Amino acid sequence: MKRLILPLAVLVALALAFLPMVGSDTMVQFGINALLLATLAQSWNILGGFGGYVSFGNSVFYGLGTYGTAIAMTNYNLPFGVGLVIGVILAMIGAALVGLPILRLRGPYFAIATLGLNGAMMAIFSNLPIAGSNIGLVLPLARNDAMFYELALGLLVVCTLTVLWISRSRYGMGLIAIREDEDAAGVMGVNATLWKVSALVLASIFTAVAGGIHAYWSTFVDPASAFDSTLNVRMVIMCVFGGPGTVFGPVIGSFVLSAVYEVLAAQISTAAALLFGFVIVLAVVFMPRGLADVVKGGRAISWRYFIRNIRENRL
């Protein structure tokens, strides 16, 4: 099983690369959204899944990526690539500035401290003339869905390769040690502050690029859509649903949930959100360690696995 996963992932990525040539327009558009969401979930996985720190502030880096790109392209007529770089730099600075003070907080206190970040950024950008204040910015039209699709796919691949490296490296061992017991990790020589802040900065890079791609694709940015805390909630749900702290779990989790949501929205548009919530509650109850843990069990998986999870969680 384990040996098959890597070649299989390569095959899937290759197959996905050909989708714009054969798929319909709506399929490609669905693909762009799904790939970007998977990237967000995968980058949330770096600190959240490996380091065990639940952040509700990652959507801020997405917003900084969208605005960095949008401001560069509209106000300064800079090319898209330069805009992305500016967005990434803004996000990295933001991650370091936010991370240094609040990553000293442990567990739930860290999560709570990140909750206010979206609101604060929204207030700031609503009053920035260079960012179009509360009206927002309109980017030049590109009309090239195939390009956006391939960009989003490439980003997800790079992000997943990074997570693959983390899972096998000294760096990743330090993060997992922090997740399992921060005191013990420190006493064994892990510089927890450096490790956590760098994990947040690393996550901010991919998150910001995803934001920049989305901004150019949708040609429109405003404070409410850029700094959207429900987007962060989706990252958490998708990562946790797929399997936090695993390499492919967050990607599979996002693909599955994006597809489920798409089907629900097409069938029963009004109750879709409600049903989607229901699916997630069921998932958390039956497989609290995510899809990846179910798959790891291989053939041994049966109804017993789900019953045991329920027992362990005293439901």
Next chain:
Amino acid sequence: MTAAPQTTPRTVIETRGLTKRFQGLVSVNNVSFQIAEGETLGVIGPNGAGKTTLVNMISGTLTPSEGQVVFEGQVINDVPAFRRAHLGIARTFQVMKPFHGMTVLENVAVGALFGRGAERSMAAAKEKAREWLEFTGLGRRIDANAEALGGPDRKRLEFAKALSMQPRLLLLDEVMAGLNPVEVDEVVDLIKKIRSQGMALLVIEHVVKAIRSLSDRVMVLHHGEKIADGDPTRVLEDPRVIEAYLGKRRT
């Protein structure tokens, strides 16, 4: 940082008037001691005497309320725990803290990757970890998940994790608690083996027989205060010690 007064070069760890207060409670009170290279200090005392708190202040888990921790001639009060690990201080936890999401081998590899040896490559760290696991008798459980280990094996894992850091000072907080007499003898032999490599050792233990056979000196804590420090036989026969420690435990 003011220049630390010169200590004799062979002293590895020294505390000067170390004190820890928790709100009103003084759990370590004005404790001073030294351990030299290759020396083993046994620390005994009734439950709540302040033994673990003392170790916490040396490893950097807690900051002292008063006094100094001096490691190889340098005052390290302000040095964070992870840097003390790089300097060569390692400890085990009485309440064991294995990393659950990792295998036994990976648990120990963390020590090799981040401790004083700071091995950069995963392969080399795992190779070292394997050696320490063989040494501590956990070789057969290398690929098990850490949470799958039973009590005695968890103790061995704590021990192997600390050793893999290649420390100069090793603080062992009740690594024999819960072991049967045969297992205690095994651990005593292990400790004797590593001691011969020149490490300074602080061993907290309730098993008096083990303390007697391991220690070059024994220090006794009672209500946070040091009430004796010296030759094991003499200290263990001291009437004050018997009353404070052995009497209370009704052994």
